[in-house]
Amino acid sequence: MSTTPQNPSSEQATSERYSAAANAREAALCCPVDYDPQYLKIIPEEVLERDYGCGDPSRYVSEGDRVLDLGSGGGKICFIASQIVGASGSVTGVDMNHDMLRLARGAAPAIAKSNGYENVELRRGKIQDLKLDVDALDRWLVDNPVSSADSLDALEERKDQMRQDTPMIADNSIDIVVSNCVLNLVREEDKQQLIEEIFRVLDVGGRIAISDIVSDEEVPEGMKTDPVLWSGCISGAFYEKDLLEKLERVGFYGIEIDKWEEEPFAVIDGIEFRSVTVTAIKGKEGPCLEANEAVIYKGPWKQVVDDDGHTLVRGERTAVCAKTYKIYNQAPYKDQMIPIPSRVEVPEEGRAEFDCCRPHTRDPRETKGADYNETKEPTDSGSSCC
Numbered sequence: 001m002s003t004t005p006q007n008p009s010s011e012q013a014t015s016e017r018y019s020a021a022a023n024a025r026e027a028a029l030c031c032p033v034d035y036d037p038q039y040l041k042i043i044p045e046e047v048l049e050r051d052y053g054c055g056d057p058s059r060y061v062s063e064g065d066r067v068l069d070l071g072s073g074g075g076k077i078c079f080i081a082s083q084i085v086g087a088s089g090s091v092t093g094v095d096m097n098h099d100m101l102r103l104a105r106g107a108a109p110a111i112a113k114s115n116g117y118e119n120v121e122l123r124r125g126k127i128q129d130l131k132l133d134v135d136a137l138d139r140w141l142v143d144n145p146v147s148s149a150d151s152l153d154a155l156e157e158r159k160d161q162m163r164q165d166t167p168m169i170a171d172n173s174i175d176i177v178v179s180n181c182v183l184n185l186v187r188e189e190d191k192q193q194l195i196e197e198i199f200r201v202l203d204v205g206g207r208i209a210i211s212d213i214v215s216d217e218e219v220p221e222g223m224k225t226d227p228v229l230w231s232g233c234i235s236g237a238f239y240e241k242d243l244l245e246k247l248e249r250v251g252f253y254g255i256e257i258d259k260w261e262e263e264p265f266a267v268i269d270g271i272e273f274r275s276v277t278v279t280a281i282k283g284k285e286g287p288c289l290e291a292n293e294a295v296i297y298k299g300p301w302k303q304v305v306d307d308d309g310h311t312l313v314r315g316e317r318t319a320v321c322a323k324t325y326k327i328y329n330q331a332p333y334k335d336q337m338i339p340i341p342s343r344v345e346v347p348e349e350g351r352a353e354f355d356c357c358r359p360h361t362r363d364p365r366e367t368k369g370a371d372y373n374e375t376k377e378p379t380d381s382g383s384s385c386c
Contacts, residue, residue, distance in 0.1 A: 039080040042114035044107045051076040053180035054233070054275035055211025055259060058084065065175040067091040068201060070127040071182025075104030078120050079111045081178070087117040092169065094123050094130065123168055127179075128186050128194040130201055131163035172203045181275075183212045183243075184236040188224070191238070192246060199250045202282045208252070211277045213265055214240040223268065234266050234273050243278060252280035253307050254332045279332075284308065288321035289351035292342035294362035295320055295328050311360060319362035321354035343368045 035056055040048060051074055058080040061067055067081045072093025081091045095101050104122050112118035124134040137159065146152050177198050186194050198208060215237045229235035238246075247255050259277035266273045284307075297304060297312035305311050312318050317340060320328065328337045340362070365372070 035080065039083050042083075042111060043076060043079050044110060047074045047076055047079065047103060047107050050074045050103065053077070053211060054213055054265060055180060055277045057178035057180055057209035057211050057277065060207065060209035060279065061085060061176055061178065064088045066173065066203075068169060068174045068177045069093045070177060070179040070198075071095055071185070072104060072122065073097070073100045073182075075107055075120070075122065077178060077180055078104065078122070079107070082111060082115060082120045085119065087119065089119060091120045092123060092174075093120070094125050094127055094169070096124060096126055096134065098124075125168050127182065128190040128197060130169040130197045131167040132159055133162065133166070133168035136162065136166070136168075169201045171200055174201045175203060175206050177202060177206070177208045178210070180211045181213060181233050183210060184233050184238065185230070186236070188236075195246045195250050199252065199282060204285070205281065205283045207282075208247075208280050209258075209277060210243075210279075211259075211275065212243070213237040213273050214243060214276050216240055216272045216274070217270075219271065223271075229268065232266075234268065237273050240276070247278070247280050248307055251284065252282060253284045253327065255280040255307070256332060284323065284327060286323055288323060288354040288356060289348075290354045291322040291325065291346045291351055292366050293320060293322060293325040294318055294340040294367055295325065296338040296340065298336055298338060317362045317364065317367075318360055319358060319366070321356075322351060340367050343372060
């Protein structure tokens, strides 16, 4: 798969382990996962048997999506997603392991022929540095080898220039980022950058579906430096709440643990490591504007607090800005909310800044209008309403 683990010995162990696993299946690197069999028919057997994952993030992909698969390995999720998105969508896989990429690239033409269209691209790069195309950098190094301190400086300048001028994955260019048991292989010090990169490449409204291993306790340092445990997708696992907090900090909303395996993948010294699938959405950026709208939280909790600090009390009309109102009327919130639109729509160009310090309740007269004075008598329409 991709990325760099905690120290040089772990890095070498991971690279060697996944190179070997690209040529012969290693059962210890994966959890049992059921995939939709209709999408497996056209995928070569060597790709299917050398797939190492802990979930199925492809089931969150939709037709027409622009998909990015982080740590795409032998390409199984890419090839499933390519069938789901169809000819109008696209799939980009990113991995650092030569042998895994060779396996995936070797299978790609047969997948394209079976589909009747070519929509999969496989790139070499680190998933925590999605701006740097390592294949392109290797081509540059053929003519610009590093042989001195000066040429090393030139290499760093070239990398910075490539990230700025020709990023491998552009800003706001992806509809959904998926990953299958790979984020745990990224070094501790690079995990925040990894989350920031995922957020950067997603378009507004873009989603993530991350299947990975998390721990129920903090992993001790001694375990993190064990190259076998690290390369086995164990000791680099996120502490279970840490992944969610990192997603929240960069600006994701609607963050959910959508799947939680009761049976641990592994238990080491009493620490449980299990597979989860986490989903989240990008798109709450932008100004907060007043449109005289409100929502009523249905329950069942007495009150809840969202990622922006809005407190919603069950059964109470809560004042929200137009952006938040729109978000609440979409998944994953819409089934929990009763939307209260403004009786007279406030045009976008006429909306003032929403006062986030105002009382959180919304008087019904704010949405109906202060001069609202309609009277409507009960009518015998033949329907039963009481």
